[in-house]
Amino acid sequence: MNIVTLSPTDLTFAAILILLLGIVSLKLRLGQTKQLFIASLRCTVQLLIMGFILKLLFAAASPGAVVVMALVMLLSAGQAVTSRMHRPLTGKWTYFFGVAAMFLSSFTVTLYALFIIIDISPWYTPQYAIPLLGMLLGNTMTGVALSMDTLTTTVYQSKNMIEGRLILGEKWRDAAQEQIRGAIRTGLTPIINSMATTGIVSLPGMMTGQILAGSPPMVAVSYQILIMLLIAAGTGFGVILAVQITAGHLFDQRHRLRLDRLSGDTV
């Protein structure tokens, strides 16, 4: 089976759909039309750039280039996490904690997959390393952003309750346990739900792409299973780490709740 390549005209037809959606959203006054167009444009431009970079990367196949690419992806993910917070931590802490959690989980899981599961040689083969990291990082980022946002928001709202427990002599970890658990659960829910419906309701993009590119379905499916499991593990560990570090930062040595370490003034 030959791959049908898409021409710019083909993509323009897809863009027409977005234009139609934009017109409807304008009529409904959703106030999101601009964001929709900007996001569509960003998505297109970023993917084009990514395609161009991947072309270079595949040609060069040097470990240094792969590592630089990975770091750029990580730092951008950190930026995205920060921008999704309603109550970010003061200073650059949201960014640092997000990046640290995503680095420790996504990079470890990616390396684990490259060295132990896929066992590709050399390990930095960009055709494997970059897409794998990209998928892990993308999903971990969503989980981390969601859970850090939930944590800071619920801790802010639960000030009286948490302090009510502190004054009775509880340690911060116990006093904030509901909020910590709730934030971790919120971060893990999307991936658990998506694993539960994959194969029945949804055919994941990666698998679809592989099949479109001519892979036998069972090969595509086994890769998809691998990816889903890696994503769940990476997201899970990333979310747990991010929530633990962030929660720790909201209390000080004397187990005081420090809401002054949160910024943002929307109620």
Add this chain to the structure above:
Amino acid sequence: MSFFSIRNLQISQIAPFDLEVAAGECISITGDSGCGKSLFLRALADLDPNPGEIFLNGQPSSSYPPWEWRRQVGLLPSESSWWLAKVSDHFPGEGPGFYQQLAAIGLTANILNAHTHRLSSGERQRLSLLRLLRNKPSVLLLDEPSANLDENNSRLVERILKRYQQANGSALIWVTHDRAQARRVADRHLLFSQHKVSKVKEI
């Protein structure tokens, strides 16, 4: 060596001040809303950072683990919080002996089966006092402990607190808007105002 002492404490606009409290002593605190009475109690419970120092039995608060300090220096906030479903969940391990304590404060044992979100403000206030006393605090920081109560229940709260104070030699720091109550319960009176804390003989 004094029982409970406060050095150089800084609360909102008020000039830094010191205070010595003896064991078994009760100090009333009055003053306009918003001048820092609640912040004062929060600082004593080590809930907010403060450049001042607080000592219990000669030991600075920093030498206690924070949770231990807060068990010893117990704060009763004006708004209590209840994070478990039923009242009894907040009083684990209490048997029939506890019914007497409930009766002493004008409540019946039935309330243990109540859902916490159904409690009236007066019930919450009295139950939160009993919950705090279970920690056996050496110093009690009371933020208007009878604000939501009628005259009769107010007197019950005063009586249970004075009885606890006498039995344990605890110190009470009692914020109240009720001058008559301050006269009834306290040995000394402090008046908080915008810029200073003054000791007042008569209230």
